[in-house]
Structure formats: C-alpha cells, structure tokens
Amino acid sequence: MPITFQLPAGRATALTFAVSPMVELAWAWHVLVGTEHHPERAGWAERVLGELPDDLAAELSAWSFAVRAVRATVFADPTLPPALDWVQAVTALRSMPPAQFAAAMLRPLLRVGGRSADVADHRVGAELMALSRARGAGATRAVRLLLEKPAAAQAAVVDILEGCWSAFFAAEWRRIEPALTGEVQARSRMGARGGPRAALSGLSPAVAIAEDGRVTIDKVQSKSLAVSDRGLVLIPTVFGTPHVYVADEAGRPVVVHYPFPPPERAADRRLTLRRLDVLAHPARLEVCRAIAVEPRSAREIARLWHLDETAVTKHLSALRLAGLVRAERAGHFVRYSLEASAIQTIGADLLDVLRR
Numbered sequence: 001m002p003i004t005f006q007l008p009a010g011r012a013t014a015l016t017f018a019v020s021p022m023v024e025l026a027w028a029w030h031v032l033v034g035t036e037h038h039p040e041r042a043g044w045a046e047r048v049l050g051e052l053p054d055d056l057a058a059e060l061s062a063w064s065f066a067v068r069a070v071r072a073t074v075f076a077d078p079t080l081p082p083a084l085d086w087v088q089a090v091t092a093l094r095s096m097p098p099a100q101f102a103a104a105m106l107r108p109l110l111r112v113g114g115r116s117a118d119v120a121d122h123r124v125g126a127e128l129m130a131l132s133r134a135r136g137a138g139a140t141r142a143v144r145l146l147l148e149k150p151a152a153a154q155a156a157v158v159d160i161l162e163g164c165w166s167a168f169f170a171a172e173w174r175r176i177e178p179a180l181t182g183e184v185q186a187r188s189r190m191g192a193r194g195g196p197r198a199a200l201s202g203l204s205p206a207v208a209i210a211e212d213g214r215v216t217i218d219k220v221q222s223k224s225l226a227v228s229d230r231g232l233v234l235i236p237t238v239f240g241t242p243h244v245y246v247a248d249e250a251g252r253p254v255v256v257h258y259p260f261p262p263p264e265r266a267a268d269r270r271l272t273l274r275r276l277d278v279l280a281h282p283a284r285l286e287v288c289r290a291i292a293v294e295p296r297s298a299r300e301i302a303r304l305w306h307l308d309e310t311a312v313t314k315h316l317s318a319l320r321l322a323g324l325v326r327a328e329r330a331g332h333f334v335r336y337s338l339e340a341s342a343i344q345t346i347g348a349d350l351l352d353v354l355r356r
C-alpha cells in the first residue's frame with residue numbers, strides 16, 4: 001500500500017499551500033550533496049560547489065543527514081519556523097529553544113520505526129552517535145555538537161544557511177520565488193472555488209485523488225495518515241523535483257512537498273514491482289531470452305528450450321499482463337515478441353519509485 005489520507009469534507013481551511021525559502025534552500029542543499037539522483041542539475045551543483053568557500057562546502061557535507069532521505073523538521077515543516085520571508089525565517093530559527101532545535105535537526109536519525117525518540121535519553125544519544133559514525137567524521141562531529149552543545153549547534157547551522165543564502169541561494173530564490181508564489185495563489189483559488197479535491201488536482205502524476213476524497217501518493221512506503229485534526233500543508237518545490245516528500249510528525253500538520261512544475265510522468269509503483277516479480281522466475285527469463293531477437297510461438301519456444309508448452313503459455317500470459325511481451329496473430333498461430341522498451345525502463349522506473 002502507498003501513503004494515503006482522506007481529505008476533510010467541506011473543510012478547506014484544513015488545507016494550506018505555502019511557499020518557504022527555508023524548505024527550498026534545504027532542497028537545493030539536498031541536490032548539492034546528492035547529484036547522483038539529480039543528474040539534470042549536476043552542472044549547476046558542480047558550479048555552485050566550485051564557487052563556495054571550502055569550509056562551507058565541508059559543512060554542507062557534514063550536516064547533510066538533515067536534508068537527505070528524511071528531512072530535519074526545520075527543513076520539512078514550514079510552520080516550524082514560520083513560512084515567512086528569509087530574514088524572518090532565520091530570526092525564528094535563531095530564537096527556537098536550543099533543545100527543540102536539536103531534536104528537530106536530529107529527526108532524520110531519530111525516526112526509527114516511524115516514531116521519534118527523546119534526545120535527552122542517554123541510550124538514545126549513544127545510538128545517535130553510533131549511527132553518525134557510519135556517516136563519517138563530519139556527521140559524527142555535528143551530532144555530538146547537537147547532543148552536547150545544542151546552542152552552539154544552532155548557531156553553526158544558521159551560519160551555514162546564511163552562508164548559502166549569501167553565496168548562491170538569494171539569487172536562486174529571486175529567480176524561482178515568483179513562480180512558486182504564483183502556483184500557491186492559483187492552488188488557493190482553486191480550493192476556494194472547488195474545495196480540497198480541486199486544489200490538489202494535477203499536483204503530480206504520482207498523486208491520485210479519488211471521488212471520495214481519498215488521496216494516494218504512489219510511494220513504496222506504506223501508511224495511512226489522518227489529516228482532519230492535524231491539517232495538511234502543501235509546498236511546491238523546484239529543486240525537489242521529482243520527489244514527492246511527506247513529513248509525518250506527531251502533533252504537527254502532515255506536510256507534502258510536491259514537484260513544480262509537475263513532471264510529465266511518474267513510474268507506476270505497482271506496475272514496476274509486478275514486472276520485477278514476474279521476471280524473478282528463472283523460466284520466464286528463459287522465455288524472454290527466446291523472444292528477445294525474433295517473435296516465436298509458444299510451441300516453438302517449448303520445443304527449442306525443452307520446456308512444457310502449457311507452462312510456456314502460462315509464462316507468456318504473465319509476461320503479457322505485465323506489459324513485457326506483446327502478441328500478434330499469424331494465421332493459426334500466436335507469435336510473441338519482447339517489449340524491449342518496457343524492459344529498458346524497469347531500472348529507471350525502479351529508481352524513480354525508490355527515490356520518490
């Protein structure tokens with residue numbers, strides 16, 4: 001099952017669209033330390049990193065656990081700190097209680113089994129240090145600072161953010177902020193006219209909205225979220241494309257970051273996993289090999305590969321249902337051909353699903 005939630009009927013106020021420079025800078029940071037899955041921005045990342053002071057680039061790497069697969073709360077939820085302009089957001093970040101800031105920054109490492117843990121617990125601290133050591137010396141130093149000197153850690157992270165703002169992100173934000181603001185304003189108008197379902201339509205090919213208001217986000221992760229009492233905050237992101245990110249933290253709104261503009265397609269999780277399952281059978285791989293170069297009938301495949309014809313027919317049927325094989329009638333026979341394009345996209349689709 002993917003991530004699902006039910007839109008509150010007739011409660012448009014529970015749905016909020018927001019633009020956040022803090023969230024978007026975190027996505028730009030995510031790209032800088034993860035260009036391997038943002039190849040379209042590899043040139044941009046190389047240029048930016050090449051122009052950054054060496055110490056700032058090193059700090060971005062050391063603290064990168066806060067912006068990778070699971071996002072630190074301050075970079076995920078625009079209501080903590082408030083989704084204001086940059087100066088106000090940084091001021092709000094500076095004024096957070098240090099212990100709260102440390103817990104928010106450590107969220108990516110604390111979210112074990114879908115639940116947060118207490119930073120003040122010595123056993124939790126020991127586990128965090130162990131986890132950080134697997135991420136390198138820089139991450140270990142950052143986590144130790146958060147645990148032992150949260151105020152100093154807070155100042156260090158704010159310095160990183162302000163360094164990024166001055167070095168490159170202020171210019172990026174001036175470029176993309178008008179489009180993001182326009183998207184939020186358009187979505188808000190759609191919601192005012194047609195309700196939550198209208199506001200969420202067309203967010204991403206990976207997001208589907210049923211007639212009953214059930215929203216499905218096509219991710220490998222499986223959970224059902226309740227948003228009626230918590231609220232739902234949606235944030236468009238340019239640098240986050242193609243990810244659809246869902247932040248679920250107890251006591252806070254459900255937050256969804258969605259790509260803007262929306263990608264033309266998104267890999268279908270169910271179809272991709274079904275294709276992998278179908279191809280996991282060794283005999284089906286043999287059948288695929290038999291028709292990889294030329295069309296063949298089930299009888300020919302069975303005779304040449306010394307297989308049972310009934311079993312071959314069943315394998316071909318499974319492959320065809322998964323879109324991996326096509327059939328064409330030739331007189332009294334049915335010939336099967338491999339859908340090479342479908343085979344070629346499995347790897348890319350799997351990466352899309354896993355990274356979404």
